[in-house]
Structure formats: C-alpha cells, structure tokens
Amino acid sequence: MAYHALIVDDSSAVRAFVRASLEDAGFARVQEAETGFEALRLLASNTFDVVIVDINMPDINGLELLAFMKKSPRQQAARKVLISTQVGGPNSKRGTDLGADAFLQKPFEVDELRSLIRGLLDRGSEEVSG
Amino acid sequence: MSDPRDNVQQEFLAEAHELVEALSRDLLLLDEAQHRNERPQPALINEIFRSVHTLKGIAGMFGYRHVGAVAHALEDLLDDLRLGRISVDERVLDLLFDSVERFQRLLGLEDPQSPEEEAGVRAYVEAVRSIGHAAHEEQGDPLDRYAIGAAVLSVLTEYEEHRLRACIREGLQLFRLRASFNLTAIDDSIETLREVARDDAEIITYLPSMEGGNEETIELVVLLASRVPEHELRAHFEGRYGTIEPVEERTHLPTLPPRRTSIPSAAPSMAPAPEDDALHASARSVADSVRVDIRKLDHLMNVVGELALVRSAVNRIVDHFKGQSVHRQSVTDLDRVGRVFERQLSELRAGILDVRMVPLGQVFGKLARIVRQAAREHGKEVRLVVTGANTEVDKLIVEELADPLMHLIRNAIDHGIEQSGERTLANKRLEGTLAINAYHKGSNVVIEVEDDGAGMNPHEVRDAAIARGLLSAEASRELSRQEMLNLVFLPGLSTSSQITGMSGRGVGMDVVKTNILRMGGMISIASELGTGTKVTITLPITLAIIRALLVTIASRTFALPITAVREAIPYRPRDVRTIDGREVMTLRGETLAICDLARLFGFRRPSRREGRFIVVGSMGNRELGFVVDQLQGQDDVIIKSLGKSLSSVRGFAGATDLGDQKVALVLDAPALFSEYFDGPNVLRAMETSP
Numbered sequence: 001m002a003y004h005a006l007i008v009d010d011s012s013a014v015r016a017f018v019r020a021s022l023e024d025a026g027f028a029r030v031q032e033a034e035t036g037f038e039a040l041r042l043l044a045s046n047t048f049d050v051v052i053v054d055i056n057m058p059d060i061n062g063l064e065l066l067a068f069m070k071k072s073p074r075q076q077a078a079r080k081v082l083i084s085t086q087v088g089g090p091n092s093k094r095g096t097d098l099g100a101d102a103f104l105q106k107p108f109e110v111d112e113l114r115s116l117i118r119g120l121l122d123r124g125s126e127e128v129s130g
Numbered sequence: 131m132s133d134p135r136d137n138v139q140q141e142f143l144a145e146a147h148e149l150v151e152a153l154s155r156d157l158l159l160l161d162e163a164q165h166r167n168e169r170p171q172p173a174l175i176n177e178i179f180r181s182v183h184t185l186k187g188i189a190g191m192f193g194y195r196h197v198g199a200v201a202h203a204l205e206d207l208l209d210d211l212r213l214g215r216i217s218v219d220e221r222v223l224d225l226l227f228d229s230v231e232r233f234q235r236l237l238g239l240e241d242p243q244s245p246e247e248e249a250g251v252r253a254y255v256e257a258v259r260s261i262g263h264a265a266h267e268e269q270g271d272p273l274d275r276y277a278i279g280a281a282v283l284s285v286l287t288e289y290e291e292h293r294l295r296a297c298i299r300e301g302l303q304l305f306r307l308r309a310s311f312n313l314t315a316i317d318d319s320i321e322t323l324r325e326v327a328r329d330d331a332e333i334i335t336y337l338p339s340m341e342g343g344n345e346e347t348i349e350l351v352v353l354l355a356s357r358v359p360e361h362e363l364r365a366h367f368e369g370r371y372g373t374i375e376p377v378e379e380r381t382h383l384p385t386l387p388p389r390r391t392s393i394p395s396a397a398p399s400m401a402p403a404p405e406d407d408a409l410h411a412s413a414r415s416v417a418d419s420v421r422v423d424i425r426k427l428d429h430l431m432n433v434v435g436e437l438a439l440v441r442s443a444v445n446r447i448v449d450h451f452k453g454q455s456v457h458r459q460s461v462t463d464l465d466r467v468g469r470v471f472e473r474q475l476s477e478l479r480a481g482i483l484d485v486r487m488v489p490l491g492q493v494f495g496k497l498a499r500i501v502r503q504a505a506r507e508h509g510k511e512v513r514l515v516v517t518g519a520n521t522e523v524d525k526l527i528v529e530e531l532a533d534p535l536m537h538l539i540r541n542a543i544d545h546g547i548e549q550s551g552e553r554t555l556a557n558k559r560l561e562g563t564l565a566i567n568a569y570h571k572g573s574n575v576v577i578e579v580e581d582d583g584a585g586m587n588p589h590e591v592r593d594a595a596i597a598r599g600l601l602s603a604e605a606s607r608e609l610s611r612q613e614m615l616n617l618v619f620l621p622g623l624s625t626s627s628q629i630t631g632m633s634g635r636g637v638g639m640d641v642v643k644t645n646i647l648r649m650g651g652m653i654s655i656a657s658e659l660g661t662g663t664k665v666t667i668t669l670p671i672t673l674a675i676i677r678a679l680l681v682t683i684a685s686r687t688f689a690l691p692i693t694a695v696r697e698a699i700p701y702r703p704r705d706v707r708t709i710d711g712r713e714v715m716t717l718r719g720e721t722l723a724i725c726d727l728a729r730l731f732g733f734r735r736p737s738r739r740e741g742r743f744i745v746v747g748s749m750g751n752r753e754l755g756f757v758v759d760q761l762q763g764q765d766d767v768i769i770k771s772l773g774k775s776l777s778s779v780r781g782f783a784g785a786t787d788l789g790d791q792k793v794a795l796v797l798d799a800p801a802l803f804s805e806y807f808d809g810p811n812v813l814r815a816m817e818t819s820p
Contacts (some may be wrong), residue, residue, distance in 0.1 A: 013145040013188040016138035037320060040338055041313045045345045056183060056287060059320070060336050063285040068338040085187055085205075094284050107190025108196065 002123060004046065005030045008039040008065065009054040009083065014106075018052060021110045022117065036060020040068065047074050049118060052081040052104070055091055063091070066098040079120040083108075142192045143237065146185060150233045151187065153181040154683050158516075160218065161498055165513060170218055172293060179208040179289075182445075185233070194242040194687055196251045197233060203258040209810050213292045216261065224506075227499045243649075271297040274567035282337060282353065290335050297332055297355035305331070306364060306580075307352040308339075309372030315647040316348070323352070326366060331356035361667050418687045424525055424694045427486055434479045435768035439787065441475060442765065444468050461561055479766070483524075483672050488569045490577070491519030492655040493532050501564060511550055511561040512543055520613035523575050524672040530649055531577070534642040534718065538579045538665050539564065541639070546583030546663050556660065558582065567593075575671055580664040586657040588614035595623055615655050616807075619643040650691070650783065652749040652800050667769050668749060678767045680785070680794065681745065682760035684733035689767050689786055690756070694747045694799030700756055701742040715744075726757040727797075730781075749803045756802070769796050780805060 007018045007030060011113075019030045032045070033039035036059055043065075051069065055062035055123040062082055082100040084092055092103055102116055156178045162169045186201035210216045229329060232254060236247065272295050273283070286294065298304065311319050320336070327333055334353040349372075357364060361374055367374050380803065454630070494516050505512040524532075533574045547562030554560060559582075566580045592614040595601040600620050609617075617623060621640040646653045651669035670676070670693050678689035679698070705715045706724060713724040728734075744755040767786035772779065783798035 011188055013138060013142040014191070016141045017188075017191055020138055027450075035317070036336070036338075037316045040348055044313055044348065056180070056289075058180065060338065060507065061285070061287050061290070063287060064335065064337055067281075067285045070625045078773060085183065090288055097284060106187035109191075109819075 002029065003049040005047070005050040005117075006039065006048045007052045008030070008033045008048065008057070009052075010034055010057050011054075014054070014083075015024055017110075018113065020078070021113050030035060032034055039065055043069065043072060043075060048078045050079045050081065050122065051072060051075065052083060055082050055084045055095065055107070065092055066095060070099045079117075081116065081120070110112065139192065142188055145188065146197070146233075146237050148421075149181045149185045150230060150237070151495070151754065153178060153185075153233075154230045154499075155491055156181065157223075157230065158491075158495045158498045160226075161514075164218055164223060172212065173294070174290065175208070175218075175690070179212050181204070182208055182229075192242075194236065195747065196239075196244070196247045197236045199251050199255055200229060200232055200236065200426055203255040207258050212289060214296065214633070222261060225254075225261070227502055229256070230499060243485060250689070256683065259413075270610055271295070275379055276304050277380050278353075282351075285337060286335060294334050294353070294355070297334070298568050301766065302332070302355040302357050303360070304377035305354045305356060305360070305374055306377055307367055307371060307374045308349060309346050309352065309356055309367075310349050314346070321373060326370070327354065330358040330363065330366060352518075378649060382721055400595045409654045423487065424486070427482060430482050431479075434475065435766070437475055438708065438766045441468065441472055442788070444471075484525050486526075486672060487522035488525045488528050489520045489522055490528060490531075490575075491516075493528050493535060493569075494519050494566060496674075497535055497539055497566065500539050500541065501543065504540050507524050508543060509549065510543060510547055512547055514561060515563050515565045515781040516567075517565070521570060521575055522671075523669070525562070527649055527669055529573075531644065531667075534645045534667070535566075535577070535579065535644060537638050537642050539566075541661065542579060542581040542583065546581040546585075548584050552584075553628060562722060570671070571668070573671055576669050577667045577669070579662055579664060582662040582725075585659040585661050585663055586615060586618070586655075587659050588612075588657075590615050591615060591623075595620060598622055615657055618655060630709045647798075647804065649799050650693075650798070650800060652752075654752075660766070676767060676769060676796075677764055679745065679764055680744075680762035680788075681756075681758040682762060683731065684728050686733075686789065687761075687762065687792065688727075688758075689765075689794045689796045690747070691783070691796070691799055692764060694749055696748040696753065698743050698761055703740070703746045717746070717755075720757045722753055723806070724755040724757060728757070728759070730802075747799055747803070752807060753805060754803055754806055756797075767794075767796065 003026075005022055007015050007022075009015050009018070012034070015032045015034070019032060022030050031048075033041055033042055036057055039053070039062070042112055047125065051065075053062040053065050062084075065083065066080055069080060075084060079101045080099060081102045081104055082095040083104045084095070084121065085106045086092070087103045087105045092100075095103065101120055104116060135722045156174060159174055160170055160178065163174070182201050182204045186198055186205050189195075189197035189201055207222070207225070209221070211218065218224070232251075236242070236251075243511055255693070273291070275298060278294075283291070293302075309323075324333065331354040334355060337351040339349045339351050356375075358366075360374075363374055376606075422429070439773075444464070444467060448461060448465050451457060452465075496516055498516075501514045513731065543562055547564065548556070548558075550560045553562065565578070565580045567576075567580070569576055577615075585625070588611045592601070592606050594611060595617045596603055596606055600622055601617065606614075616637045618640075623640070643653050646667055646669070649669055651667055653668075654666050655663065657663040670691070677692040679692055679695050681688050681690060681698075706713050707715070710722075713725060714721050715725070716722070723745075740756060742759050743761050744757055745758055747754050765788075767788075769784040769786055772782060772784055776782075781798055781801050783796045783801075785793050786796050788794050
C-alpha cells in the first residue's frame with residue numbers, strides 16, 4: 001500500500017528523521033516542506049494520506065495549516081498529526097479543535113512515530129472499507 | 131529494521147551547529163541593543179527562542195540528552211522573555227552567552243550522554259531556572275477591544291497572540307489585508323510584502339483562506355498591526371496586494387473565555403519594530419540553502435585547477451603554432467575558443483569561491499562572549515564595537531581566525547584596557563572600547579583589533595626582550611620605535627607571567643603571528659602610549675587557489691602570489707643605493723627596500739645586470755622590491771604542500787604544477803617580508819648577544 005505523507009517542519013533534521021522512519025516503514029512517498037508556504041503549495045495540488053505538521057513555525061504556523069486543510073476538499077481524508085513540544089498546552093487544545101487526529105511530542109522515538117502512524121492509517125482504511 | 135537515526139545523524143549535527151551559530155549571532159545583536167539601552171526587537175527574541183526551541187527538539191531525538199536539558203531550560207527562559215514576563219538584563223545575557231560555548235562543547239562530545247557532564251549541566255540548568263518571573267495579571271484583555279473573530283484567534287500560537295496583545299496595548303491599529311498569491315511565487319511575494327510592511331506595520335500572522343483559491347493561487351488574510359493611518363496603508367498595499375480593512379473595534383463586552391495575560395510593557399510606546407535585515411537574511415538563507423561539505427568544494431576547486439592546466443597547455447600549443455604559416459585559420463579559431471573557455475572557467479572558479487565565502491560575523495559572535503568573560507574576570511568595563519561583520523572570507527580562514535582573534539582580544543582586555551579608576555584619572559571614558567573592524571582591500575581582507583587602553587611602551591618591550599636574552603643591549607640601540615614594538619611577536623618574549631605587569635601585551639603574540647602567517651597573511655602592530663593599541667591583520671580572501679605572477683630567477687620559475695604584488699618595474703642598478711647594509715631605491719619619492727631573490731636563495735649571480743625587473747610586493751602597510759630576472763606572466767595556481775621533510779624551509783608557501791611537467795616553487799610573500807623586515811635584525815641581534 002503506497003501511502004502518501006507530508007512532513008512540514010522547519011528543522012531539516014526532523015524532516016530527515018521522519019522521512020527515514022516512514023520510508024523504512026513502507027511509505028512509498030514522503031514529501032517535505034520547510035515552510036508553511038511550501039506546504040500550501042503541496043497541499044493545493046496533492047492528496048495526502050498523512051500530514052505531519054510542526055506547530056511552531058514562522059509565518060504560517062501549524063494551526064493555520066490545519067485550519068486550511070479542514071476546509072480543503074483535497075485533504076478531507078488526510079490524517080493530521082501535530083508536532084509540538086508541549087502536548088496539553090493551549091496550543092494543542094487549539095489543534096484538537098482544528099481537527100488534529102494525533103499529537104507527537106518532541107522529542108519522539110522512531111517506534112513511537114511508526115506505531116502512531118500505523119494506528120492512524122489502520123483507522124483510516126477501516127473507515128474507508130466500512 | 132535499521133534505526134533511521136544513523137543516516138540522519140550528520141544532518142542533525144550540521145543543523146545543530148547551524149542553530150548554535152545563529153544563536154551566537156543573534157545574541158550579539160541582543161547584546162548590542164542592550165548596550166544602546168534599546169528595547170530588544172520582538173522579532174530578534176523570537177528568533178533566538180526559535181533556535182533554542184528547535185535545538186531542544188532535535189537534540190532529544192538524536193540522543194543528545196545534555197544539549198536537550200540545557201536547551202529546555204533556556205527555552206523556558208526565552209519563552210518568558212518573548213512573552214514579556216521577564217526582561218533582558220546582564221544576568222540573563224551572561225547565561226545566554228554561556229550557553230553557546232556549552233552547546234558547542236556538548237555537541238562535540240564523543241559520548242553525548244557522558245555522565246561526566248551531568249553536574250555541570252545540572253548547575254547551569256539550576257542557574258537558568260533561578261531566574262524567576264513574577265506573574266502579572268492585567269485588568270481586561272486588550273484582545274477584547276477588537277472583533278478579531280474566534281476563527282482567527284483559534285489558529286494563533288501563544289506567541290502570536292502575545293504579539294497581538296502587545297501591539298494593541300501600544301496603541302497600534304489592527305488591519306486585515308486580503309491578498310491573492312500565486313503559489314509558485316509565493317515565497318518571493320511574501321518577501322516583498324514584508325519589505326513593504328517593514329516600516330509601517332508588524333505582521334502578526336498569515337492565515338490561508340479557502341476562498342478564491344485553487345491549485346495555482348491562494349488567498350491569504352494577513353493580520354497587521356500598524357500606527358500608520360488607514361488611508362496611508364491603503365495607498366501602500368491596495369492595488370498591489372489586495373484589499374485592506376481595519377479590524378473593527380468592539381463596543382460591547384467580550385464573549386471569549388478569559389486567557390492568561392502578560393505584563394504590560396514598561397517602556398514607552400515605540401513604532402512597531404522594523405524587521406531586522408539580518409533576521410531576514412538568515413531566514414532566507416535557511417529557506418533556500420543547501421549544505422555542502424567543504425571537501426566537496428575543495429574537490430571541485432581541484433578540478434577547476436586541472437582545467438586551468440589544460441587551458442595553459444592549449445595556450446602553449448597555440449603559441450607554438452602562432453608563428454608558423456600553417457593552419458593559420460584553425461589556430462585563430464582555437465585561440466578564440468580558448469579565450470571563451472578561459473572566461474567560463476574563471477566564472478566557474480569565482481562561483482565556487484563565492485560558495486566558500488562566509489561572513490566574518492560568524493567568528494565575531496564568539497568573540498563577544500570572550501569580551502564579556504574577560505571583562506568580567508578583570509572587573510573592567512568594555513564595550514565591543516564591531517564593523518564589517520558582513521565582510522566575507524573563505525570558510526576555512528574564518529575557522530582559523532577564531533584562535534588568533536581570541537588571543538588578541540584577551541590581550542587587549544587583560545593588558546590594554548585600564549581599570550575604570552585609572553581611566554577616570556586619564557580623563558578617558560569609564561568604559562573601555564574594543565573595536566573590531568573588517569573590510570576588503572583589493573583581494574585581501576583586513577581585520578583590525580583596536581583598543582583605547584594604555585598603549586604599549588616600546589622601550590619596555592625592548593627591555594623585556596633584552597632581559598629574556600632575545601636581544602643584546604647593543605643591538606637594541608639600532609632599533610626604531612616600530613622595531614621595538616615588533617619584538618612582541620618574538621617567541622619567548624611573553625611566556626612569563628611577569629609580562630602582565632608591563633603596560634602592554636604579548637601573551638602568545640608569537641603564536642598569533644605564526645597562525646596568521648600560515649594562512650598567508652600579515653600582522654602588524656601600532657601603539658600609542660596612553661591612547662591605545664591597534665593590531666592589523668591582512669589576509670587573502672581565499673586559500674583554495676591563487677593567481678600568481680610567474681617569474682624567472684636564475685633560470686628557474688617561481689610563482690609569486692599576485693595578492694602580494696603591487697607592480698613590476700624595470701631594475702636599474704644605478705638607481706640603487708645602500709643604507710645600513712641594505713639596498714634601497716627611491717620610487718615616487720618613497721624609499722623602497724630591495725631584496726635580490728637570487729642572492730637570498732644563494733644562486734650564482736646572473737651574468738647580466740641589465741634587463742632585470744623589480745616586483746614591488748605589498749603586505750599591510752609595508753612594501754619591498756623583489757629583484758627577479760624575467761617576468762613570465764600571470765597564471766592561476768593551486769598550491770600544493772611541500773611535504774613534511776621540507777616544511778621547515780622558510781620562504782616558500784609550497785609548490786605548483788605548471789602543467790608541462792614542470793614544477794614551480796610558490797614564494798611565501800609574508801614569510802619573505804617577515805624574514806626581511808623582522809628577521810635579520812633579530813638574527814643579527816642574536817649573533818652579537820653572548
């Protein structure tokens with residue numbers, strides 16, 4: 001199953017880490033965006049199964065991207081994961097309201113990321129088949 | 131399954147070091163603002179916060195526990211700073227500056243989990259945590275004054291919300307700019323929008339809206355805070371970007387749930403902070419850059435060198451056929467193609483060199499910490515003034531420069547700048563000034579380290595040299611004032627701690643000089659008793675490849691780096707006279723010392739005395755005429771090391787391949803200068819001393 005994932009984070013190390021973790025786990029295609037603007041460009045013309053977004057980015061932040069995806073017909077099926085250093089704070093409360101499916105607290109482990117994504121996608125395919 | 135971390139470890143280290151460098155640069159700006167008693171720009175504090183925040187996040191993921199712990203503590207401190215809960219003071223700055231070195235050390239550890247670091251990290255974290263903040267409650271939330279809308283508020287991060295409050299509190303008006311952007315060019319468009327907004331407004335955030343968007347375009351609602359009247363903003367933005375409208379002020383009470391509020395700013399209202407150039411530049415460079423291992427660039431440069439050799443070989447073939455009548459058209463064509471090739475090659479070389487260039491500011495940031503530290507150790511007040519931090523130099527030179535500059539700065543503060551009591555007596559400003567100036571001069575970069583301290587007494591330097599047996603009392607009588615000062619560069623002059631009592635400096639100056647010479651540079655010192663001392667370093671901009679003047683000396687070819695050459699003139703023996711056993715001539719009214727290289731190298735004198743040339747070399751503020759037999763022309767050469775066995779031979783920077791299986795020695799101009807101006811005197815002095 002070739003999933004299509006997007007990682008949006010201004011840290012290249014985090015992007016490389018997520019890409020390596022997910023591509024090993026059987027994702028055919030992981031795309032990266034360094035800024036919210038780059039992400040907007042990709043979201044406008046691609047359909048993703050999973051979008052992983054860092055909440056704290058300059059200019060367009062992760063919450064704004066979530067709000068955008070919520071309204072975007074293309075990304076209705078996408079699972080949205082918000083990366084934050086502080087899960088449970090006011091930022092993540094807003095994330096939940098904007099439709100985040102899961103949170104990933106930095107720093108996170110490879111296994112943590114993989115099982116989270118696996119869980120989300122299983123849920124996704126059940127919904128589709130059911 | 132393999133751990134993906136192994137593959138991306140390098141990526142982590144590169145990014146971590148970049149973040150620490152950015153942190154260091156930004157702290158320098160923060161320190162400068164503090165010295166000017168200015169309120170730090172929110173964008174700057176936010177930038178510093180972001181660096182530390184990102185570092186914390188990735189350190190944890192890659193097992194750098196200590197880096198993570200330090201970053202975590204700082205992140206909280208910086209969060210308090212950017213949310214206005216505490217303000218920048220000396221203690222905060224000290225801790226921040228301390229963190230830079232701490233991060234660098236911790237990132238360099240072989241075992242990033244090393245238990246030995248535990249105690250130090252814990253102590254630091256406690257020190258950071260001890261800076262508490264008082265929770266202030268404010269009456270009424272400024273956000274309630276505006277009908278911003280829950281949809282907007284719900285997508286703001288805590289920090290953006292804080293900026294929004296701060297702007298309203300300072301009396302700025304809120305505006306909504308609705309604009310459509312082409313997705314392929316959005317980054318550039320946003321950049322210009324920022325430029326336009328810079329003086330008039332603070333951009334709080336960009337909200338992507340779904341209305342009016344498709345695969346090519348997107349509409350953004352930009353939330354702005356501004357002091358400029360609405361009609362002026364309209365004139366600025368409308369038509370160019372879209373529509374602008376003020377966010378309505380509320381007349382009734384809010385329905386939003388209460389939120390935590392922060393301290394009202396104590397400072398008087400100011401215009402919205404203009405976004406700093408440096409911040410923009412750094413943000414841009416992060417967005418559009420690729421990281422390249424410098425070894426790859428070295429390799430490319432070597433290829434360019436090889437191509438230059440090919441070009442030289444072709445040249446020679448062309449030259450060979452030029453005089454002959456056969457294939458005249460083909461030779462002309464080949465010549466033309468060769469020229470095009472050469473032009474493109476020099477473009478390529480310039481491009482690669484340009485990639486290697488980094489601003490000197492990278493090392494200056496480090497120096498600011500040293501200044502603070504040294505000043506504190508000695509209880510002195512020192513202000514660091516940096517000019518030319520954007521001057522670009524080869525990355526390798528910047529790295530090599532850190533140590534010598536650190537030495538010079540330490541010396542200036544330890545021995546140059548006086549205690550404030552002394553300064554008051556001398557009618558000087560209480561606060562000593564240490565200036566670092568960098569600028570380009572031809573194909574060199576000049577760096578000056580200047581203090582307004584006590585200055586050096588040349589006679590004391592001379593006496594110290596005599597006392598240490600480096601100079602005989604007899605020889606010392608011949609020394610000029612400048613030559614006495616130059617003795618500080620002698621090895622052994624300043625290894626003793628006694629020197630501290632001397633109103634000068636010299637700790638490790640010989641090491642500094644050696645380092646600078648090794649990079650192909652020059653160092654000179656000027657000092658005025660009671661006024662201060664200035665050390666001037668002149669360096670080539672790059673070490674990778676040099677343009678050289680090829681000359682013949684006793685039938686052998688030598689290469690002289692063109693950076694050291696000012697001009698070449700015919701040698702006329704009748705113009706030469708002898709002063710103090712040295713040959714000199716007058717050039718445009720100035721006395722020029724002359725060094726016959728054939729004689730210096732011990733070659734037999736050529737039979738002819740006419741038809742030779744003087745190559746006037748220039749290093750820093752000194753000039754020296756090198757007598758050579760012939761000038762062959764200019765060429766680009768790659769310097770190769772002479773190898774270990776010949777490394778002690780002075781006067782040669784290395785050898786270079788001329789392409790036709792001939793090798794030329796590359797003259798080490800700084801060493802020759804040094805040998806000529808500083809060496810013989812000292813050598814003579816040593817010979818006569820018992």
